[in-house]
Amino acid sequence: MSRAYNFSPGPATLPEPVLRQAQATMLEFGDCGASILEISHRGPDFIAVAQQAEADLRTLLSIPDDYAVVFAAGGATTVQALLPLNFAAPGQACDYVVSGHWGKTAIRQAAHCVDARTAASSEAGGFRDVPARADWQLSPDAAYVHLTANETIHGVEWRDAHLSEAVEAGNAPLVADFSSSIASEPLDIAKFGAIYAGAQKNLGPVGISVLIVRRDLLERSGQPRAPIFDYAAQARAESMLNTPPSWNWYVLGLTVKWMLDEGGVAEFARRNARKAALLYAAIDGSGGYYRNEVAPGARSRMNVPFFLHDPALDRTFLDEAKQAGLVALKGHRVLGGMRASLYNAMPEAGVQALVDFMREFQQAHG
Amino acid sequence: MSRAYNFSPGPATLPEPVLRQAQATMLEFGDCGASILEISHRGPDFIAVAQQAEADLRTLLSIPDDYAVVFAAGGATTVQALLPLNFAAPGQACDYVVSGHWGKTAIRQAAHCVDARTAASSEAGGFRDVPARADWQLSPDAAYVHLTANETIHGVEWRDAHLSEAVEAGNAPLVADFSSSIASEPLDIAKFGAIYAGAQKNLGPVGISVLIVRRDLLERSGQPRAPIFDYAAQARAESMLNTPPSWNWYVLGLTVKWMLDEGGVAEFARRNARKAALLYAAIDGSGGYYRNEVAPGARSRMNVPFFLHDPALDRTFLDEAKQAGLVALKGHRVLGGMRASLYNAMPEAGVQALVDFMREFQQAHG
Missing domain, CATH: 3.40.640.10 (Type I PLP-dependent aspartate aminotransferase-like (Major domain))
Structure with a gap:
């Protein structure tokens, strides 16, 4: 690919x-x-x-x-x-x-x-x-x-x-x-x-x-x-x-x-804030289909673990995400579920593609 | 280059x-x-x-x-x-x-x-x-x-x-x-x-x-x-x-x-023996223009330090060697002089080019 x-x-x-x-x-x-x-x-x-x-x-x-x-x-x-x-x-x-x-x-x-x-x-x-x-x-x-x-x-x-x-x-x-x-x-x-x-x-x-x-x-x-x-x-x-x-x-x-x-760290701070806000909003706005369990004031801008409401869909989510050009979303074995890491090199377009995919996945498998 | x-x-x-x-x-x-x-x-x-x-x-x-x-x-x-x-x-x-x-x-x-x-x-x-x-x-x-x-x-x-x-x-x-x-x-x-x-x-x-x-x-x-x-x-x-x-x-x-x-280590043993023999022969056959000071039975096949009879020529040797496509011959600061490392990835043609250059250098600056 x-x-x-x-x-x-x-x-x-x-x-x-x-x-x-x-x-x-x-x-x-x-x-x-x-x-x-x-x-x-x-x-x-x-x-x-x-x-x-x-x-x-x-x-x-x-x-x-x-x-x-x-x-x-x-x-x-x-x-x-x-x-x-x-x-x-x-x-x-x-x-x-x-x-x-x-x-x-x-x-x-x-x-x-x-x-x-x-x-x-x-x-x-x-x-x-x-x-x-x-x-x-x-x-x-x-x-x-x-x-x-x-x-x-x-x-x-x-x-x-x-x-x-x-x-x-x-x-x-x-x-x-x-x-x-x-x-x-x-x-x-x-x-x-x-x-x-x-x-x-x-x-x-x-x-x-x-x-x-x-x-x-x-x-x-x-x-x-x-x-x-x-x-x-x-x-x-x-x-x-x-x-x-x-x-x-x-x-x-x-x-x-x-x-x-x-543009240096000030510019990346702005991009990272926008990226994290976009993904957390998608999770929080999914009506419980996706969830992140971290206290809002301590949510990471860099690594966003999230869970599907039904873990039986995890494998399908990962497979279809890969088909959509979104890889390495599997969560760490300690937590399970999903994790999206949004480091400086991840463009905003990548996060937009992820939230679009998440919405479509929810519509298809909701 | x-x-x-x-x-x-x-x-x-x-x-x-x-x-x-x-x-x-x-x-x-x-x-x-x-x-x-x-x-x-x-x-x-x-x-x-x-x-x-x-x-x-x-x-x-x-x-x-x-x-x-x-x-x-x-x-x-x-x-x-x-x-x-x-x-x-x-x-x-x-x-x-x-x-x-x-x-x-x-x-x-x-x-x-x-x-x-x-x-x-x-x-x-x-x-x-x-x-x-x-x-x-x-x-x-x-x-x-x-x-x-x-x-x-x-x-x-x-x-x-x-x-x-x-x-x-x-x-x-x-x-x-x-x-x-x-x-x-x-x-x-x-x-x-x-x-x-x-x-x-x-x-x-x-x-x-x-x-x-x-x-x-x-x-x-x-x-x-x-x-x-x-x-x-x-x-x-x-x-x-x-x-x-x-x-x-x-x-x-x-x-x-x-x-x-x-061909594995047996093949590299043969190549390395030939490469080392070629370089040591060039040094030993130079009539003292080049010299290696290690006891013959303990000479390394991998790293060959050698000295020019006149250290004042070291800089010229390195410069002309580089022009001849032979780089990184400067000896370690502990010893000075020259050093040629002949690891597995160094082809025999490289060692041949080095000994040819050494002979020509001696003729030009002898």
């Missing part, structure tokens, strides 16, 4: 101009006589690519100068394993505010070396909301407070007042997993000790992650760890202590450049 | 058919309606890619059934950090036999959590040979013995009698870094507890590594570590505890398939 509207949660749809550039350089990159995939990460050609990607990311996200940017192989789970090793003393308290599956994962990656505390959780309510600020139980001695800005599976996002309350919550630095919502709207990074993201949702390709960290946190001694897992050393080495995932870094840079060319 | 002969040590030259396949699937992969770069790692299309890559790698390397294969983000240095965490008790002795830069790196990644001992080293001689077996000082209680099968920078390889002696050396399992020589010739993996490799030399793309480990070692408790760093768990999850570097895995699979189609 030709290219469909791809609602995959990640690896996710990429801008076609980015794919075409990656395609065009697959055999020859500039004057190298080789593919970008075949050249040394320490040569001038790749160094220029890497530095431009960081410069563009700093522009796109308005990253303050007192924050370092570390590019690393792997995804957010690896970052979650390295946070306590770098930023907490052995056995020190670390507070985790949990609004979904990935918040729990972050705790599991930390529990072997710190006192990883669940400061708050909305699990009892099925992760249909963020934990109310009033219910957070912060530790006075926490190394950091961690939250997941957007829960990709449960479709729960820290928004507006919730987010404002969260960033003012405590004295410990706030560390946030922005894997599935980074660059989706303007963000005041100075409110955070660190934010991080696997790139395969809003920043481009799979296989690389980004950590944006206030430089004073890099002075913490952390705890015994391999040099390759030392973020301060990686920052000093410009993320090249060892061979980085250079091709992935290159495609990340292309994606960041594309976002700048399209 | 058009595609040159690329002697980069890694990321390194790839087979053109592999690059063309990667290029062809950059916008649409099979019936997915999306690029291979945009689809879920948990969907049937990618699962099939991943499983085929493992099956083909098992065929290519004759991996015994009692060995697991783990694909992971990052390169060999990350594996070096995880070896002691998975296979040694806290503070346990681990023996490292060091024949170059990367053997020392492996020790540094382990030293924070085990007693990483230098059981032997050829550093005093400038890493121009492997340490003689008679000089190894093995620990009776070592968790494993580690060596670097081929030193990419120093051009020192465990070959023939040296390798035979090494694999019979001790009671502890032998763990070997094969980053720059995996799949270059037949290997009896059953002689090793584990071998590992960053893929960006002989196995294809940057950004992914492979660990081949005897399953009984996965039953060792190791020491406290994040779940994402647990090799046994990764093996059980078929390397998908989290989002793997799926695109890189795909290109690795294409490269492995290409090696099988070309």
